[in-house]
Amino acid sequence: MAYLKEAFKLYKNNFLRVLLIGVTVLLPIQLIFTILINYVAMPFQYFNLPLWISIFQSIFMLISIFVMFIPLISMAAQDTRLGSVKTGKLYGDTIKYAFFAYLISIPVSILITAGFLVFIVPGVILLVLLMGIPFVKVIDDEKPKAVIKKSISFGKENFLSMCGVLLCFAAFDTVGSYLVTLAASILNGQMAVANWFLMILNMLVLPLFVFTVAKAYLVWNGETDLIQEKAYVQQLEQYR
Template identity: 25%
Template sequence: MNLVADGFRLYRERFLSILLLSFTIVFPILIVHALMTNYVYAVTSFLDGGVVGDFTNGMLVLLFLMIAQIPFIVFTRYEQEGSEHPLRSTYFAFTQRGFSAYLFAMVYCALVVAGFAVFIIPGLIIMILLFLTPYISILRDQPMRRSWKTALRLGKKHFVRIFLLLVLVSLAELILEFGVLYGMSYVTTNYLIILFTQMVLNTVLFPLVVIIITMHVMDWKRKTWL
Protein backbone atom coordinates (compact mmCIF):
# COMPACT_ATOMS: atom_id res chain seq x y z
CA MET A 1 0.00 0.00 0.00
CA ASN A 2 2.92 2.34 0.70
CA LEU A 3 4.12 1.91 -2.88
CA VAL A 4 0.70 2.91 -4.20
CA ALA A 5 0.75 5.95 -1.91
CA ASP A 6 4.27 6.79 -3.12
CA GLY A 7 3.03 6.57 -6.70
CA PHE A 8 0.14 8.92 -5.97
CA ARG A 9 2.47 11.33 -4.19
CA LEU A 10 4.90 11.47 -7.12
CA TYR A 11 1.98 11.90 -9.52
CA ARG A 12 0.57 14.75 -7.42
CA GLU A 13 3.86 16.53 -6.78
CA ARG A 14 5.06 16.37 -10.39
CA PHE A 15 1.64 16.59 -12.01
CA LEU A 16 2.43 19.36 -14.49
CA SER A 17 5.60 17.68 -15.75
CA ILE A 18 3.78 14.35 -16.05
CA LEU A 19 0.87 16.03 -17.84
CA LEU A 20 3.29 17.64 -20.30
CA LEU A 21 4.90 14.27 -21.02
CA SER A 22 1.51 12.65 -21.44
CA PHE A 23 0.00 15.23 -23.77
CA THR A 24 3.11 15.33 -25.96
CA ILE A 25 3.59 11.55 -26.17
CA VAL A 26 0.51 9.60 -25.07
CA PHE A 27 -2.18 11.86 -26.56
CA PRO A 28 -0.77 11.75 -30.11
CA ILE A 29 -0.53 7.95 -29.81
CA LEU A 30 -4.18 7.81 -28.74
CA ILE A 31 -5.17 9.92 -31.74
CA VAL A 32 -3.36 7.54 -34.09
CA HIS A 33 -4.97 4.58 -32.35
CA ALA A 34 -8.46 6.09 -32.68
CA LEU A 35 -7.98 6.93 -36.36
CA MET A 36 -6.62 3.49 -37.25
CA THR A 37 -9.19 1.43 -35.34
CA ASN A 38 -12.16 3.49 -36.51
CA TYR A 39 -10.95 3.22 -40.10
CA VAL A 40 -10.63 -0.57 -39.82
CA TYR A 41 -14.07 -0.85 -38.18
CA ALA A 42 -15.59 1.29 -40.94
CA VAL A 43 -14.02 -0.75 -43.73
CA THR A 44 -14.56 -4.27 -42.33
CA SER A 45 -17.61 -4.16 -40.04
CA PHE A 46 -20.06 -5.11 -42.82
CA LEU A 47 -17.96 -8.19 -43.64
CA ASP A 48 -17.41 -9.88 -40.29
CA GLY A 49 -19.42 -8.03 -37.68
CA GLY A 50 -16.37 -6.17 -36.35
CA VAL A 51 -14.06 -9.13 -35.67
CA VAL A 52 -11.20 -7.63 -37.69
CA GLY A 53 -11.74 -4.28 -35.98
CA ASP A 54 -11.65 -5.90 -32.52
CA PHE A 55 -8.48 -7.79 -33.44
CA THR A 56 -6.82 -4.62 -34.76
CA ASN A 57 -7.86 -2.68 -31.68
CA GLY A 58 -6.39 -5.33 -29.37
CA MET A 59 -3.12 -5.42 -31.29
CA LEU A 60 -2.78 -1.64 -31.30
CA VAL A 61 -3.60 -1.35 -27.59
CA LEU A 62 -0.78 -3.76 -26.73
CA LEU A 63 1.60 -2.15 -29.20
CA PHE A 64 0.99 1.41 -28.06
CA LEU A 65 0.92 0.39 -24.39
CA MET A 66 4.48 -0.92 -24.61
CA ILE A 67 5.65 2.31 -26.25
CA ALA A 68 3.61 4.86 -24.29
CA GLN A 69 4.71 3.63 -20.86
CA ILE A 70 8.42 4.17 -21.58
CA PRO A 71 8.61 7.90 -20.66
CA PHE A 72 6.86 7.39 -17.32
CA ILE A 73 9.07 4.49 -16.34
CA VAL A 74 12.08 6.67 -17.11
CA PHE A 75 10.61 9.71 -15.34
CA THR A 76 9.80 7.71 -12.21
CA ARG A 77 13.30 6.29 -12.09
CA TYR A 78 14.92 9.72 -12.49
CA GLU A 79 12.66 11.21 -9.83
CA GLN A 80 13.46 8.42 -7.38
CA GLU A 81 17.17 8.81 -8.06
CA GLY A 82 17.02 12.59 -7.59
CA SER A 83 18.00 13.50 -11.15
CA GLU A 84 18.63 17.21 -11.68
CA HIS A 85 16.54 17.53 -14.87
CA PRO A 86 14.17 14.55 -14.95
CA LEU A 87 11.79 15.95 -17.56
CA ARG A 88 14.46 16.87 -20.09
CA SER A 89 16.29 13.61 -19.44
CA THR A 90 13.07 11.67 -19.97
CA TYR A 91 12.47 13.16 -23.41
CA PHE A 92 16.07 12.40 -24.36
CA ALA A 93 15.79 8.82 -23.09
CA PHE A 94 12.53 8.32 -24.98
CA THR A 95 14.13 9.35 -28.26
CA GLN A 96 16.91 6.85 -27.58
CA ARG A 97 14.67 3.95 -26.52
CA GLY A 98 11.55 4.58 -28.57
CA PHE A 99 12.56 2.51 -31.60
CA SER A 100 13.79 -0.46 -29.59
CA ALA A 101 10.55 -0.31 -27.57
CA TYR A 102 8.62 -0.39 -30.84
CA LEU A 103 10.53 -3.46 -32.06
CA PHE A 104 9.98 -5.26 -28.77
CA ALA A 105 6.31 -4.29 -28.81
CA MET A 106 5.90 -5.86 -32.25
CA VAL A 107 7.39 -9.16 -31.05
CA TYR A 108 5.45 -8.99 -27.80
CA CYS A 109 2.15 -8.43 -29.60
CA ALA A 110 2.85 -11.27 -32.03
CA LEU A 111 3.58 -13.69 -29.18
CA VAL A 112 0.54 -12.64 -27.14
CA VAL A 113 -1.80 -12.82 -30.13
CA ALA A 114 -0.39 -16.24 -31.08
CA GLY A 115 -1.02 -17.37 -27.51
CA PHE A 116 -4.60 -16.10 -27.57
CA ALA A 117 -5.13 -17.75 -30.96
CA VAL A 118 -4.16 -21.13 -29.53
CA PHE A 119 -6.18 -20.59 -26.36
CA ILE A 120 -6.88 -17.61 -24.13
CA ILE A 121 -4.76 -18.77 -21.17
CA PRO A 122 -1.41 -19.10 -23.06
CA GLY A 123 -1.83 -15.58 -24.39
CA LEU A 124 -2.55 -14.23 -20.92
CA ILE A 125 0.47 -16.05 -19.46
CA ILE A 126 2.80 -14.70 -22.17
CA MET A 127 1.42 -11.20 -21.71
CA ILE A 128 2.13 -11.22 -17.96
CA LEU A 129 5.49 -13.03 -18.08
CA LEU A 130 7.03 -10.59 -20.57
CA PHE A 131 5.15 -7.46 -19.54
CA LEU A 132 7.96 -6.12 -17.34
CA THR A 133 10.62 -6.23 -20.09
CA PRO A 134 10.57 -2.43 -20.71
CA TYR A 135 10.75 -1.82 -16.96
CA ILE A 136 13.78 -4.07 -16.55
CA SER A 137 15.44 -2.55 -19.61
CA ILE A 138 15.14 0.98 -18.24
CA LEU A 139 15.89 0.22 -14.60
CA ARG A 140 18.99 -1.79 -15.53
CA ASP A 141 20.14 0.42 -18.42
CA GLN A 142 20.29 -2.40 -20.89
CA PRO A 143 18.73 -3.19 -24.30
CA MET A 144 15.33 -4.85 -24.56
CA ARG A 145 16.89 -7.94 -26.11
CA ARG A 146 18.92 -8.49 -22.94
CA SER A 147 16.07 -7.72 -20.55
CA TRP A 148 13.38 -10.23 -21.47
CA LYS A 149 15.06 -13.14 -19.64
CA THR A 150 15.19 -11.17 -16.39
CA ALA A 151 11.60 -10.04 -16.96
CA LEU A 152 10.64 -13.67 -17.51
CA ARG A 153 12.26 -14.74 -14.22
CA LEU A 154 10.61 -11.86 -12.39
CA GLY A 155 7.32 -12.64 -14.09
CA LYS A 156 7.46 -16.24 -12.89
CA LYS A 157 8.35 -15.20 -9.35
CA HIS A 158 5.71 -12.49 -9.04
CA PHE A 159 3.15 -13.80 -11.54
CA VAL A 160 0.13 -13.47 -9.24
CA ARG A 161 1.27 -10.07 -7.94
CA ILE A 162 1.78 -8.73 -11.46
CA PHE A 163 -1.59 -10.07 -12.57
CA LEU A 164 -3.42 -8.60 -9.58
CA LEU A 165 -1.56 -5.29 -9.87
CA LEU A 166 -2.49 -4.93 -13.54
CA VAL A 167 -6.09 -5.92 -12.87
CA LEU A 168 -6.56 -3.63 -9.87
CA VAL A 169 -4.99 -0.48 -11.30
CA SER A 170 -6.68 -1.02 -14.67
CA LEU A 171 -10.02 -1.67 -13.00
CA ALA A 172 -9.72 1.48 -10.90
CA GLU A 173 -8.94 3.50 -14.04
CA LEU A 174 -11.86 1.93 -15.95
CA ILE A 175 -14.33 2.62 -13.13
CA LEU A 176 -13.29 6.27 -12.94
CA GLU A 177 -13.37 6.58 -16.72
CA PHE A 178 -16.79 4.91 -16.90
CA GLY A 179 -18.14 7.27 -14.25
CA VAL A 180 -17.01 10.35 -16.15
CA LEU A 181 -18.24 9.05 -19.52
CA TYR A 182 -21.56 8.04 -17.99
CA GLY A 183 -21.97 11.57 -16.71
CA MET A 184 -21.01 12.91 -20.13
CA SER A 185 -23.77 10.84 -21.72
CA TYR A 186 -26.31 13.07 -19.98
CA VAL A 187 -24.68 16.15 -21.49
CA THR A 188 -24.05 15.01 -25.06
CA THR A 189 -24.32 11.98 -27.32
CA ASN A 190 -21.88 13.33 -29.89
CA TYR A 191 -19.40 10.55 -30.64
CA LEU A 192 -16.42 12.84 -31.28
CA ILE A 193 -16.91 14.72 -28.01
CA ILE A 194 -17.20 11.47 -26.05
CA LEU A 195 -14.14 10.03 -27.85
CA PHE A 196 -12.13 13.18 -27.14
CA THR A 197 -13.14 13.07 -23.47
CA GLN A 198 -12.10 9.43 -23.25
CA MET A 199 -8.70 10.19 -24.80
CA VAL A 200 -8.12 13.08 -22.40
CA LEU A 201 -9.02 10.85 -19.44
CA ASN A 202 -6.63 8.14 -20.63
CA THR A 203 -3.93 10.75 -21.15
CA VAL A 204 -4.32 11.98 -17.58
CA LEU A 205 -4.76 8.61 -15.82
CA PHE A 206 -2.39 6.37 -17.78
CA PRO A 207 0.82 7.87 -16.28
CA LEU A 208 -0.44 7.14 -12.75
CA VAL A 209 -0.90 3.45 -13.62
CA VAL A 210 2.63 3.21 -15.03
CA ILE A 211 4.14 5.08 -12.08
CA ILE A 212 2.51 2.72 -9.57
CA ILE A 213 3.73 -0.34 -11.49
CA THR A 214 7.23 1.15 -11.75
CA MET A 215 7.30 1.73 -7.99
CA HIS A 216 6.56 -1.95 -7.44
CA VAL A 217 9.18 -3.13 -9.94
CA MET A 218 11.82 -0.88 -8.37
CA ASP A 219 10.93 -2.36 -4.98
CA TRP A 220 11.28 -5.91 -6.35
CA LYS A 221 14.58 -4.89 -7.92
CA ARG A 222 15.97 -3.71 -4.58
CA LYS A 223 14.80 -6.85 -2.77
CA THR A 224 15.96 -9.41 -5.32
CA TRP A 225 19.09 -7.62 -6.62
CA LEU A 226 18.03 -7.84 -10.24
Protein backbone atom coordinates in the same frame (compact mmCIF):
# COMPACT_ATOMS: atom_id res chain seq x y z
CA MET B 1 0.48 -1.51 -1.20
CA ALA B 2 3.76 0.32 -0.62
CA TYR B 3 4.46 0.62 -4.34
CA LEU B 4 1.14 2.34 -4.94
CA LYS B 5 1.81 4.75 -2.09
CA GLU B 6 5.18 5.66 -3.58
CA ALA B 7 3.55 6.02 -6.99
CA PHE B 8 0.98 8.45 -5.57
CA LYS B 9 3.75 10.48 -3.99
CA LEU B 10 5.68 10.64 -7.26
CA TYR B 11 2.50 11.54 -9.14
CA LYS B 12 1.67 14.32 -6.69
CA ASN B 13 5.18 15.78 -6.58
CA ASN B 14 5.51 15.82 -10.36
CA PHE B 15 1.93 16.49 -11.38
CA LEU B 16 2.83 19.29 -13.80
CA ARG B 17 5.42 17.06 -15.48
CA VAL B 18 2.84 14.29 -15.69
CA LEU B 19 0.47 16.70 -17.42
CA LEU B 20 3.24 17.88 -19.75
CA ILE B 21 4.14 14.33 -20.76
CA GLY B 22 0.46 13.54 -21.06
CA VAL B 23 -0.24 16.42 -23.43
CA THR B 24 2.95 16.09 -25.51
CA VAL B 25 3.42 12.29 -25.61
CA LEU B 26 0.51 10.25 -24.27
CA LEU B 27 -2.34 12.18 -25.85
CA PRO B 28 -0.80 12.38 -29.36
CA ILE B 29 -0.03 8.64 -29.34
CA GLN B 30 -3.59 7.86 -28.28
CA LEU B 31 -4.89 10.14 -31.02
CA ILE B 32 -2.77 8.36 -33.64
CA PHE B 33 -3.98 5.01 -32.29
CA THR B 34 -7.62 6.12 -32.55
CA ILE B 35 -7.21 7.35 -36.13
CA LEU B 36 -5.34 4.22 -37.23
CA ILE B 37 -7.77 1.78 -35.67
CA ASN B 38 -10.70 3.59 -37.27
CA TYR B 39 -9.13 3.24 -40.71
CA VAL B 40 -8.12 -0.38 -40.15
CA ALA B 41 -11.57 -1.25 -38.82
CA MET B 42 -13.44 0.10 -41.85
CA PRO B 43 -13.21 -2.99 -44.11
CA PHE B 44 -13.96 -5.33 -41.21
CA GLN B 45 -17.00 -3.28 -40.27
CA TYR B 46 -18.17 -3.42 -43.87
CA PHE B 47 -17.96 -7.23 -43.89
CA ASN B 48 -19.31 -7.45 -40.33
CA LEU B 49 -16.21 -9.04 -38.77
CA PRO B 50 -16.13 -7.62 -35.22
CA LEU B 51 -13.61 -10.19 -33.97
CA TRP B 52 -10.93 -8.89 -36.32
CA ILE B 53 -11.65 -5.34 -35.19
CA SER B 54 -11.08 -6.41 -31.58
CA ILE B 55 -7.86 -8.19 -32.55
CA PHE B 56 -6.39 -5.13 -34.24
CA GLN B 57 -7.59 -2.88 -31.43
CA SER B 58 -5.77 -5.05 -28.91
CA ILE B 59 -2.56 -5.18 -30.95
CA PHE B 60 -2.47 -1.45 -31.68
CA MET B 61 -3.36 -0.60 -28.09
CA LEU B 62 -0.52 -2.71 -26.67
CA ILE B 63 1.97 -1.24 -29.14
CA SER B 64 0.86 2.26 -28.15
CA ILE B 65 1.10 1.49 -24.44
CA PHE B 66 4.65 0.14 -24.70
CA VAL B 67 5.78 3.42 -26.26
CA MET B 68 3.77 5.56 -23.85
CA PHE B 69 5.37 3.78 -20.90
CA ILE B 70 8.85 5.11 -21.67
CA PRO B 71 8.82 8.71 -20.33
CA LEU B 72 6.85 7.60 -17.28
CA ILE B 73 9.34 4.83 -16.48
CA SER B 74 12.13 7.37 -16.89
CA MET B 75 10.38 9.65 -14.41
CA ALA B 76 10.09 6.88 -11.81
CA ALA B 77 13.71 5.83 -12.32
CA GLN B 78 15.00 9.38 -11.94
CA ASP B 79 12.93 9.90 -8.81
CA THR B 80 14.36 6.75 -7.23
CA ARG B 81 17.96 7.38 -8.26
CA LEU B 82 18.24 11.14 -7.87
CA GLY B 83 15.28 12.19 -5.75
CA SER B 84 14.36 14.61 -8.52
CA VAL B 85 13.21 14.56 -12.13
CA LYS B 86 14.73 16.32 -15.14
CA THR B 87 12.16 17.01 -17.83
CA GLY B 88 14.71 16.95 -20.65
CA LYS B 89 15.75 13.40 -19.81
CA LEU B 90 12.13 12.24 -20.04
CA TYR B 91 12.07 13.27 -23.68
CA GLY B 92 15.62 12.06 -24.25
CA ASP B 93 14.77 8.58 -23.00
CA THR B 94 11.59 8.59 -25.06
CA ILE B 95 13.57 9.30 -28.22
CA LYS B 96 16.25 6.79 -27.24
CA TYR B 97 13.99 3.84 -26.47
CA ALA B 98 10.81 4.48 -28.49
CA PHE B 99 11.94 2.60 -31.59
CA PHE B 100 13.02 -0.43 -29.57
CA ALA B 101 9.72 -0.41 -27.67
CA TYR B 102 7.81 -0.13 -30.94
CA LEU B 103 9.67 -2.98 -32.64
CA ILE B 104 9.54 -5.43 -29.76
CA SER B 105 5.93 -4.57 -28.96
CA ILE B 106 4.72 -5.86 -32.34
CA PRO B 107 5.41 -9.59 -31.76
CA VAL B 108 4.67 -9.23 -28.04
CA SER B 109 1.30 -7.60 -28.75
CA ILE B 110 0.38 -10.30 -31.25
CA LEU B 111 1.37 -13.01 -28.76
CA ILE B 112 -0.60 -11.47 -25.89
CA THR B 113 -3.64 -10.90 -28.10
CA ALA B 114 -3.47 -14.52 -29.27
CA GLY B 115 -3.38 -15.55 -25.62
CA PHE B 116 -6.54 -13.60 -24.91
CA LEU B 117 -8.22 -15.15 -27.95
CA VAL B 118 -7.39 -18.71 -26.90
CA PHE B 119 -8.65 -18.05 -23.40
CA ILE B 120 -8.43 -15.05 -21.11
CA VAL B 121 -6.04 -16.69 -18.62
CA PRO B 122 -3.14 -17.27 -21.08
CA GLY B 123 -3.46 -13.67 -22.19
CA VAL B 124 -3.25 -12.41 -18.62
CA ILE B 125 -0.24 -14.62 -17.89
CA LEU B 126 1.58 -13.42 -21.00
CA LEU B 127 0.72 -9.81 -20.21
CA VAL B 128 2.14 -10.07 -16.69
CA LEU B 129 5.29 -11.82 -17.91
CA LEU B 130 5.97 -9.50 -20.84
CA MET B 131 4.73 -6.09 -19.74
CA GLY B 132 8.02 -5.59 -17.90
CA ILE B 133 9.95 -5.34 -21.18
CA PRO B 134 9.93 -1.52 -21.44
CA PHE B 135 10.73 -1.25 -17.72
CA VAL B 136 13.80 -3.46 -18.08
CA LYS B 137 14.97 -1.60 -21.17
CA VAL B 138 14.60 1.92 -19.79
CA ILE B 139 15.85 1.17 -16.26
CA ASP B 140 18.60 -1.38 -16.96
CA ASP B 141 19.25 -0.72 -20.67
CA GLU B 142 19.79 -4.42 -21.36
CA LYS B 143 20.08 -6.13 -24.73
CA PRO B 144 16.88 -7.60 -26.24
CA LYS B 145 17.47 -11.18 -25.07
CA ALA B 146 18.27 -10.08 -21.51
CA VAL B 147 15.30 -7.69 -21.55
CA ILE B 148 12.88 -10.52 -22.28
CA LYS B 149 14.48 -12.84 -19.72
CA LYS B 150 14.40 -10.20 -16.99
CA SER B 151 10.83 -9.26 -17.81
CA ILE B 152 9.71 -12.87 -17.50
CA SER B 153 11.62 -13.30 -14.23
CA PHE B 154 10.10 -10.11 -12.82
CA GLY B 155 6.63 -11.22 -13.86
CA LYS B 156 7.07 -14.68 -12.35
CA GLU B 157 8.38 -13.45 -9.01
CA ASN B 158 5.75 -10.71 -8.71
CA PHE B 159 2.91 -12.47 -10.46
CA LEU B 160 0.16 -12.04 -7.86
CA SER B 161 1.01 -8.43 -7.04
CA MET B 162 1.19 -7.48 -10.73
CA CYS B 163 -2.11 -9.25 -11.36
CA GLY B 164 -3.58 -7.23 -8.52
CA VAL B 165 -2.26 -3.97 -9.94
CA LEU B 166 -3.59 -4.83 -13.39
CA LEU B 167 -6.97 -5.81 -11.97
CA CYS B 168 -7.31 -2.60 -9.95
CA PHE B 169 -6.43 -0.30 -12.81
CA ALA B 170 -8.45 -2.33 -15.32
CA ALA B 171 -11.49 -2.09 -13.05
CA PHE B 172 -11.02 1.66 -12.66
CA ASP B 173 -10.59 2.09 -16.41
CA THR B 174 -13.69 -0.01 -17.12
CA VAL B 175 -15.84 1.98 -14.70
CA GLY B 176 -14.47 5.28 -16.00
CA SER B 177 -15.03 4.27 -19.62
CA TYR B 178 -18.57 3.15 -18.84
CA LEU B 179 -19.42 6.43 -17.12
CA VAL B 180 -17.97 8.50 -19.97
CA THR B 181 -19.81 6.44 -22.59
CA LEU B 182 -23.03 6.68 -20.59
CA ALA B 183 -22.66 10.44 -20.35
CA ALA B 184 -22.06 10.62 -24.11
CA SER B 185 -25.19 8.59 -24.84
CA ILE B 186 -27.22 10.90 -22.62
CA LEU B 187 -25.82 13.89 -24.50
CA ASN B 188 -27.30 12.74 -27.82
CA GLY B 189 -24.54 10.26 -28.63
CA GLN B 190 -21.58 12.63 -28.65
CA MET B 191 -19.06 9.80 -29.09
CA ALA B 192 -16.32 12.08 -30.42
CA VAL B 193 -16.45 14.01 -27.16
CA ALA B 194 -16.52 10.72 -25.25
CA ASN B 195 -13.38 9.55 -27.04
CA TRP B 196 -11.56 12.72 -26.03
CA PHE B 197 -12.64 12.30 -22.43
CA LEU B 198 -11.46 8.68 -22.49
CA MET B 199 -8.08 9.70 -23.85
CA ILE B 200 -7.73 12.36 -21.16
CA LEU B 201 -8.76 9.84 -18.51
CA ASN B 202 -6.13 7.39 -19.77
CA MET B 203 -3.59 10.21 -19.85
CA LEU B 204 -4.19 10.86 -16.16
CA VAL B 205 -4.48 7.26 -14.93
CA LEU B 206 -1.73 5.53 -16.94
CA PRO B 207 1.13 7.37 -15.16
CA LEU B 208 -0.01 6.05 -11.80
CA PHE B 209 -0.03 2.50 -13.13
CA VAL B 210 3.43 2.86 -14.66
CA PHE B 211 4.86 4.46 -11.52
CA THR B 212 3.52 1.58 -9.42
CA VAL B 213 5.06 -1.11 -11.63
CA ALA B 214 8.31 0.85 -12.01
CA LYS B 215 8.69 1.20 -8.24
CA ALA B 216 8.08 -2.54 -7.88
CA TYR B 217 10.68 -3.29 -10.53
CA LEU B 218 13.28 -1.01 -8.94
CA VAL B 219 12.84 -2.90 -5.67
CA TRP B 220 12.97 -6.25 -7.46
CA ASN B 221 16.21 -5.50 -9.31
CA GLY B 222 17.82 -4.37 -6.06
CA GLU B 223 18.42 -0.79 -7.11
CA THR B 224 16.19 0.74 -4.44
CA ASP B 225 17.93 -1.17 -1.66
CA LEU B 226 21.35 -0.23 -3.03
CA ILE B 227 20.45 3.45 -3.14
CA GLN B 228 19.08 3.33 0.41
CA GLU B 229 22.21 1.55 1.60
CA LYS B 230 24.45 4.19 0.03
CA ALA B 231 22.39 6.95 1.62
CA TYR B 232 22.68 5.23 5.01
CA VAL B 233 26.46 4.91 4.66
CA GLN B 234 26.72 8.59 3.76
CA GLN B 235 24.72 9.51 6.85
CA LEU B 236 27.03 7.42 9.04
CA GLU B 237 30.09 9.10 7.56
CA GLN B 238 28.65 12.52 8.41
CA TYR B 239 28.51 11.59 12.10
CA ARG B 240 32.09 10.35 12.24
